[in-house]
Amino acid sequence: MTYLKQKLQESAAYIKNIIGESEIHIAIILGSGLGNLADKIENAIFIPYKDIPNFPLSTAPGHVGRLVIGTLSNKKVLCFQGRFHFYEGYDMATIVFPIQVLKFLNINNLLITNAAGGINTNFNVGDLMLITDHIKLTSENPLRGINPSFLGPRFFDMSYTYDRELIDLTKKIAKEQNLDLKEGVYHYLTGPSFETPAEIRMARLVGGDAVGMSTVPEAIAAVHMGIKVLGISCITNMAAGILEQPLTTEEVIKTGESVKLKFTALVSTIVERWN
Ligand code: HPA
Numbered sequence: 001m002t003y004l005k006q007k008l009q010e011s012a013a014y015i016k017n018i019i020g021e022s023e024i025h026i027a028i029i030l031g032s033g034l035g036n037l038a039d040k041i042e043n044a045i046f047i048p049y050k051d052i053p054n055f056p057l058s059t060a061p062g063h064v065g066r067l068v069i070g071t072l073s074n075k076k077v078l079c080f081q082g083r084f085h086f087y088e089g090y091d092m093a094t095i096v097f098p099i100q101v102l103k104f105l106n107i108n109n110l111l112i113t114n115a116a117g118g119i120n121t122n123f124n125v126g127d128l129m130l131i132t133d134h135i136k137l138t139s140e141n142p143l144r145g146i147n148p149s150f151l152g153p154r155f156f157d158m159s160y161t162y163d164r165e166l167i168d169l170t171k172k173i174a175k176e177q178n179l180d181l182k183e184g185v186y187h188y189l190t191g192p193s194f195e196t197p198a199e200i201r202m203a204r205l206v207g208g209d210a211v212g213m214s215t216v217p218e219a220i221a222a223v224h225m226g227i228k229v230l231g232i233s234c235i236t237n238m239a240a241g242i243l244e245q246p247l248t249t250e251e252v253i254k255t256g257e258s259v260k261l262k263f264t265a266l267v268s269t270i271v272e273r274w275n
Contacts, residue, residue, distance in 0.1 A: 004148050007054040008097070012104030014052050019045055019069050022076060026271055027099075027107045029080045029218060031114035034234060034256050037264055038081045044070035049082065049098075056094050058082035073272035078107060085213050087192035092142035096221035103151055103225050109274060110222045111267065112231045115252050116186060116212035117194070117239035119204050123182055125238060125251075126259050128266065130170055130183040131162050131231030134216050135208055138190055142217045143224055152224035161219050166230040166274065173269045179262055184209025186233060188216035197241020211239050230270070234259050 030037055038044070047067040049055045058065035065082040084095045102110065116129065123129065147154040167183075174181035187208030189195060195203070195211060203211055210233050222229045236255035237247055 002148065002150070004100075005150055008101050008104050010053045011055060011097075011101045015047060015067065015101070015105060018047055024069070024078045024105060024107050025075045026109040026111060026274055027078045027080065027102050028111045028267070028271075029083050029113060031083070031214065031234065032236070032252055032256055034113050034115070034260070034263060036257070036260055037267055038068040038079050040264060040268065041068050041070040041072050041077065041079065044068050055098060056084050056090055058084065059088045073268045075271050075274070077271060078105070083214060083218070086140065086190040086217070087213055092140050092144070092217050095217045096142040099218045099221045100148075100151060100225070102222075102227060107227070109228050110218070110230070111270065112215050112218055112229060113263075113267070114186075114212050114215045114231075114233050115236040115256055116210035116233040117200075117237050117247070118209075118235040118242065119187065119200055119211055119239045120182070120184055120209040121242065123209070123235050123238070125235060126255055127180065127182050127235040128259065128263060129210050129233040129235055130167060130174075130181055131186045131215070131233060132167060132183050133161065134186040134188060134219065134231075135203075135206060136188045136216045137206075138188070140190075142221050152226060156224055158220070158223060161223050161229060162231050163228045166228065166270075169273060170230065170232070170266070170270055173266060173273065177262075177265060177269070179266060181266070182209075182235070186215060186231065187211045189213060194247045195240050200239040200241050203239070210235060232266070234263060
């Protein structure tokens with residue numbers, strides 16, 4: 001048995017020992033400022049990351065650092081209340097370790113949320129954006145190295161990273177909720193410095209609609225394992241140089257909090273209708 005497989009099994013065994021063997025339908029990663037969706041989870045069981053063998057620890061602001069497992073819209077869900085970023089010093093393999101544990105919990109669906117800066121000038125602060133695709137110009141990849149073939153193949157298709165049916169479902173629900181849901185391409189950069197205005201102009205030229213420091217490593221790891229992915233960004237600020245004002249972390253967290261009603265309504269219904 002490989003070392004990684006053993007570590008993943010240890011983490012999964014610890015979680016299963018607490019939550020039992022019941023099937024979990026969807027895993028949800030809660031982005032900066034969006035963690036309060038976890039308050040909606042019924043019969044919640046909390047498992048701090050620090051207690052789970054081999055798990056990294058969240059150090060980012062607005063990331064609590066625990067699993068919340070329970071029921072949302074009559075479906076069993078597992079929420080990551082806090083995720084891991086390259087800027088925290090973790091390597092890509094560590095960032096995706098908790099996602100790879102999902103395979104050993106038999107979870108085949110993943111909703112990824114994040115806070116992002118708006119590049120598309122048709123977007124407004126507080127908008128939600130359905131991620132239709134992503135761009136990663138950094139050479140780092142979470143699957144660099146010996147392929148963990150017990151998780152997935154060496155080379156794998158990324159043509160439909162964000163599941164087409166789930167994208168259609170989300171658009172339909174947004175329409176029913178009269179929600180002005182934007183859609184676009186998420187441009188990944190590692191941070192922790194926010195981008196320069198020139199970098200944002202470049203990101204727009206190459207096709208980015210929003211910019212952020214997460215999501216892409218996790219999406220790659222999930223696709224590798226054949227897990228279905230849906231991604232939603234909260235546009236917490238306009239990216240550097242778009243408005244004549246500096247960017248602050250406070251704005252990112254504050255906007256996340258101000259969208260919580262529409263975000264929770266959208267996500268709860270997606271979960272309800274996610275087959
Ligand atoms: N840039 C990068 N990451 C972000 C931003 C941004 O403007 N806003 C929230 N996360």
